[in-house]
Amino acid sequence: MSEAIIIAILGSSSIATIITAIINAIITHSKSYNSLLEANRILMKDRIKHLGNSYIQRGSITSEELQDLHEMHECYHNLGGNGFLDTIMSNVNRLPLKN
Numbered sequence: 001m002s003e004a005i006i007i008a009i010l011g012s013s014s015i016a017t018i019i020t021a022i023i024n025a026i027i028t029h030s031k032s033y034n035s036l037l038e039a040n041r042i043l044m045k046d047r048i049k050h051l052g053n054s055y056i057q058r059g060s061i062t063s064e065e066l067q068d069l070h071e072m073h074e075c076y077h078n079l080g081g082n083g084f085l086d087t088i089m090s091n092v093n094r095l096p097l098k099n
Helices: 002-058 063-078 083-093
Strands: none
Touching: 002 063, 002 083, 063 083
């Protein structure tokens, strides 16, 4: 009888340890994943702002540049970006297309 109790206790401790390790791994992975998403969002914001302002300063944009900028802006929003860049994008959209 006492062997069964010891085995049950050891077994439950092992399971608890395994579950704790799995939960810790998930939390660590989640934090790393969220940090990567945040870093990408910040980089996208900086790149869109830089490119958008350079096109505005130049006074024109090519259709390829416009398409690329729209794709980046959409990704930025999908990563949780706010409407901060909408004004820049609005100004970029009014630029004349250059060949």
